Amino acid sequence: MSGQGRARIERVTTAGTFSLDGGTWEVENNVWIVGDDAEVLVIDPAHDADAVAAAVAGRTVAAVLLTHGHDDHIRHAREFADRAGAPVLLHPADLMLWEAVYPGTAPDAGIADGQAFTVAGAELTALHTPGHSPGSVCFHAPALATVFTGDTLFAGGPGATGRSYSDFPTIIDSIRTRLLTLPPDTTVNTGHGDPTTIGAEAPHLQEWIDRGH
Numbered sequence: 001m002s003g004q005g006r007a008r009i010e011r012v013t014t015a016g017t018f019s020l021d022g023g024t025w026e027v028e029n030n031v032w033i034v035g036d037d038a039e040v041l042v043i044d045p046a047h048d049a050d051a052v053a054a055a056v057a058g059r060t061v062a063a064v065l066l067t068h069g070h071d072d073h074i075r076h077a078r079e080f081a082d083r084a085g086a087p088v089l090l091h092p093a094d095l096m097l098w099e100a101v102y103p104g105t106a107p108d109a110g111i112a113d114g115q116a117f118t119v120a121g122a123e124l125t126a127l128h129t130p131g132h133s134p135g136s137v138c139f140h141a142p143a144l145a146t147v148f149t150g151d152t153l154f155a156g157g158p159g160a161t162g163r164s165y166s167d168f169p170t171i172i173d174s175i176r177t178r179l180l181t182l183p184p185d186t187t188v189n190t191g192h193g194d195p196t197t198i199g200a201e202a203p204h205l206q207e208w209i210d211r212g213h
């Protein structure tokens with residue numbers, strides 16, 4: 001099969017809402033698909049299972065990886081995973097967020113710090129990066145010079161830490177010790193908005209600490 005064995009990255013943008021602490025906001029999310037013509041991993045299939053399924057286009061979905069448990073990222077993950085016949089995985093420290101969306105159920109498996117997922121010859125390693133939520137994880141793919149950061153690191157700074165279960169000193173510690181230590185040319189594929197690089201963000205750490213968000 002042409003293209004098999006050479007991992008590539010595809011981005012799908014979907015729109016919907018994010019609700020927490022009694023508020024609801026309109027948001028656009030990035031869905032990331034990593035793989036080849038035969039098999040893919042899907043990160044955060046947000047808002048629109050049809051759009052994600054169309055992009056996957058019949059390829060085998062090895063797993064659905066969730067960067068964290070906020071409802072904009074997970075509300076359609078079970079529907080998509082079931083349609084794809086794939087397990088959906090979430091770090092256990094975000095199970096209370098899963099429970100809020102899917103009462104009385106659980107993800108198919110957890111995600112542990114250091115756990116590796118291989119697709120099309122590329123390895124994605126989970127980095128536990130708490131702060132935006134207790135169970136936030138990033139997925140680092142060294143062979144693709146890419147890290148998928150969910151809502152932990154964006155172009156311009158850390159993810160939000162003003163709502164329940166978030167903590168600013170914790171996200172700063174995660175970013176400093178787990179993300180800014182990656183090679184500067186690493187592409188940062190975010191949960192919302194445009195990609196950036198580790199090298200573009202790293203010089204701004206002290207500004208973020210000083211401004212407090």
Ligand SMILES: [Fe+2]
Binds near residue numbers: 068070132151
């Ligand atoms: Fe989030």
